[in-house]
Amino acid sequence: MVDINRCGIPGRVWTALVLLFLGPAGFPQTQAPDKEILKAVQPGYFMFPIMPGEANSLSGGLGDLRPNHFHAGIDIRTMQREGLDVYAAADGYVSRIAVFTGGYGNVIFIKHPNGLTTVYGHLRELKDTLANYLRSEQYKQQTFEIDLRPAPNQFPVKKGEIVALSGNTGGSGGPHLHFEIRDEKNHLLNPLLFGFQELADEIPPFFERIAIQPLTPGSTVNGQAGRLALTPVRKPNGDYTLPQPVTASGLVGLEVLGFDRANGSPFKNGLSCIEIRLDDQEVFAYNMTNYPNDLTRLINLHMNYGIEQLTGQRFHRCYLADGNTLNLYRTDGRKGRLPLFDGKPHEVTITLYDTFQQASTLRFTVLPEPPASETGPLKPSKLPTRIFYSAEENTLIIRAANFPTAVAPPAVLYADGGESDLPVRYVRANEAYYVVDLRQQLPDSVQIGSAMAALNYRTHVIPGKETAYRDSTVHITFPAGAVYDTLHLAVSHSGNRLDVGQVTVPLNDKIEVDFVPGGPVADPKRTQMYLVSGGRKAYIGGFWKDNRIRFRTQLLGSFQLMTDVNPPTVRLLRKDHEALVATVKDDLSGLDTVRAMVNGAWVLMQYDYKRALIWSDKLDPKKPFEGSVVLEVKDRAGNLTTVTATLPPAPVQPPTDTTATEEKN
Numbered sequence: 036m037v038d039i040n041r042c043g044i045p046g047r048v049w050t051a052l053v054l055l056f057l058g059p060a061g062f063p064q065t066q067a068p069d070k071e072i073l074k075a076v077q078p079g080y081f082m083f084p085i086m087p088g089e090a091n092s093l094s095g096g097l098g099d100l101r102p103n104h105f106h107a108g109i110d111i112r113t114m115q116r117e118g119l120d121v122y123a124a125a126d127g128y129v130s131r132i133a134v135f136t137g138g139y140g141n142v143i144f145i146k147h148p149n150g151l152t153t154v155y156g157h158l159r160e161l162k163d164t165l166a167n168y169l170r171s172e173q174y175k176q177q178t179f180e181i182d183l184r185p186a187p188n189q190f191p192v193k194k195g196e197i198v199a200l201s202g203n204t205g206g207s208g209g210p211h212l213h214f215e216i217r218d219e220k221n222h223l224l225n226p227l228l229f230g231f232q233e234l235a236d237e238i239p240p241f242f243e244r245i246a247i248q249p250l251t252p253g254s255t256v257n258g259q260a261g262r263l264a265l266t267p268v269r270k271p272n273g274d275y276t277l278p279q280p281v282t283a284s285g286l287v288g289l290e291v292l293g294f295d296r297a298n299g300s301p302f303k304n305g306l307s308c309i310e311i312r313l314d315d316q317e318v319f320a321y322n323m324t325n326y327p328n329d330l331t332r333l334i335n336l337h338m339n340y341g342i343e344q345l346t347g348q349r350f351h352r353c354y355l356a357d358g359n360t361l362n363l364y365r366t367d368g369r370k371g372r373l374p375l376f377d378g379k380p381h382e383v384t385i386t387l388y389d390t391f392q393q394a395s396t397l398r399f400t401v402l403p404e405p406p407a408s409e410t411g412p413l414k415p416s417k418l419p420t421r422i423f424y425s426a427e428e429n430t431l432i433i434r435a436a437n438f439p440t441a442v443a444p445p446a447v448l449y450a451d452g453g454e455s456d457l458p459v460r461y462v463r464a465n466e467a468y469y470v471v472d473l474r475q476q477l478p479d480s481v482q483i484g485s486a487m488a489a490l491n492y493r494t495h496v497i498p499g500k501e502t503a504y505r506d507s508t509v510h511i512t513f514p515a516g517a518v519y520d521t522l523h524l525a526v527s528h529s530g531n532r533l534d535v536g537q538v539t540v541p542l543n544d545k546i547e548v549d550f551v552p553g554g555p556v557a558d559p560k561r562t563q564m565y566l567v568s569g570g571r572k573a574y575i576g577g578f579w580k581d582n583r584i585r586f587r588t589q590l591l592g593s594f595q596l597m598t599d600v601n602p603p604t605v606r607l608l609r610k611d612h613e614a615l616v617a618t619v620k621d622d623l624s625g626l627d628t629v630r631a632m633v634n635g636a637w638v639l640m641q642y643d644y645k646r647a648l649i650w651s652d653k654l655d656p657k658k659p660f661e662g663s664v665v666l667e668v669k670d671r672a673g674n675l676t677t678v679t680a681t682l683p684p685a686p687v688q689p690p691t692d693t694t695a696t697e698e699k700n
């Protein structure tokens with residue numbers, strides 16, 4: 036018997052497959068077992084879609100944490116090569132063909148008789164019948180990006196038939212085949228549970244970092260109100276431990292930065308399961324065997340989104356954030372939050388599993404916080420007092436350095452015309468810390484000794500309720516579904532810059548902002564909003580009406596008006612009877628449209644943003660390009676670059692007898 040209470044999928048593939056559709060005990064069931072599907076998931080129903088029968092390896096797995104989405108399938112490595120045969124995994128028909136500049140790139144979907152669909156992404160090219168259909172539709176609609184749903188059985192395929200060649204199109208970081216298996220409800224299933232002998236994994240997952248997050252303003256870890264990240268140490272027996280003691284009190288959450296490696300691959304792939312035990316009682320389990328595609332954006336609640344924005348590291352949060360409705364968890368009544376109120380030591384066990392049920396375990400003891408936290412004395416300083424602050428969960432942590440005296444004064448919080456004193460919570464490294472519960476008060480500014488800092492908190496935005504903020508300069512509307520959790524909204528503006536909330540808070544929907552810039556805008560037509568964060572500039576856009584710019588954004592943070600004065604740079608690399616090839620680049624707003632005309636007729640230009648390259652793809656390859664060539668490239672600020680050329684008439688080909696040669700081959 037297999038212990039199905041374990042978080043990890045039991046070792047035998049068949050049991051794992053049944054579990055996928057029954058759900059391990061205690062995990063929410065996302066679907067009823069279906070005879071047809073159970074037949075389909077018998078090993079061998081699907082063949083491996085590339086290099087079948089050979090030892091393959093992966094550079095990505097189901098559920099890997101990616102920007103704004105869980106990874107929807109497996110990434111099969113192709114040894115930095117493109118052009119490998121891609122096979123239909125089973126009988127069926129092509130139900131969707133699409134081309135995206137980013138994301139999947141060139142992709143096909145095959146629907147199978149049992150209702151499952153397989154997906155093949157980042158393809159270099161499709162087999163002839165599909166490629167011809169795609170190209171003719173692109174010409175009909177005069178577009179490069181396209182999303183087609185051929186009729187059922189318009190393009191039937193047989194298991195093992197070559198349907199495409201592998202590539203590196205779209206958002207891939209190198210050549211590979213992206214492969215998915217979906218059910219009829221558009222749930223992404225873990226392809227590894229379908230029994231592919233081409234893949235093996237005997238290497239257990241590993242811990243890179245863990246973090247302990249105080250979850251209420253009264254909670255502390257190692258005496259502090261802020262998040263503590265630690266690097267676990269691997270012991271010779273393979274278990275992990277922490278390099279230093281941990282003390283905590285209140286309500287805290289655990290976060291894990293962990294990965295898996297599989298045979299033959301240097302890549303850090305994701306985890307299948309995480310299980311947390313407190314004093315040997317399971318309090319949280321995460322099990323990634325399948326998930327609904329339409330909820331993939333909830334990854335921004337599953338992981339610590341703020342830390343991802345600031346550091347790029349994607350920690351699994353092992354406690355449920357408010358608003359997280361994913362069916363991936365089994366938790367206790369506290370949703371995985373650890374209650375450390377009793378002043379006693381507690382044993383914590385974190386176990387990571389990969390899909391092949393290799394496991395790694397970290398054990399440590401959380402000791403109670405020492406009773407009196409330190410509030411001084413400080414070493415007096417002649418330097419002016421400086422104030423820093425950051426928000427975590429509902430807690431605003433204010434930190435101040437340089438005091439003329441040995442005792443730090445209370446902070447004075449100003450809000451709504453009133454003021455209140457806030458005593459020092461603790462002193463660390465000669466700095467005084469003050470902790471504000473943002474659920475209780477939203478300070479506009481803070482004064483500590485002689486120093487002042489603007490905090491600019493304005494209002495609470497509550498999930499499920501439309502909220503508007505207005506002042507003389509800015510109107511902001513949050514639709515009812517915009518926030519996942521109560522947002523303590525800070526707003527400030529100066530000149531052409533507008534700050535709305537913090538970049539560390541995810542949004543579920545776009546908000547609408549209407550802003551009157553404080554400074555002159557010389558060229559409004561080409562001036563739009565950009566999100567500016569840590570040296571990055573992301574185009575947001577916007578429309579002007581009178582002196583106001585209105586824009587929609589699903590990101591919070593610092594917005595800045597910028598003027599894109601330069602049209603795109605276009606370098607024609609090749610123009611002849613056979614092909615047009617050019618490099619296209621834009622320095623600020625980014626490319627909007629590419630349009631090529633030869634002798635007045637629209638020509639499809641393929642686009643690879645990674646190489647900044649466009650090249651022609653003729654409808655009729657035998658027909659030479661002749662006459663006028665016009666290439667128009669526009670950026671998102673409306674700047675247009677037009678390149679023109681003239682091609683002489685193509686020399687008339689002497690008639691050749693090709694039939695004879697073909698017969699000889």
Ligand SMILES: [Zn+2]
Pocket residue numbers: 095106107108109110212213214
């Ligand atoms: Zn992928």
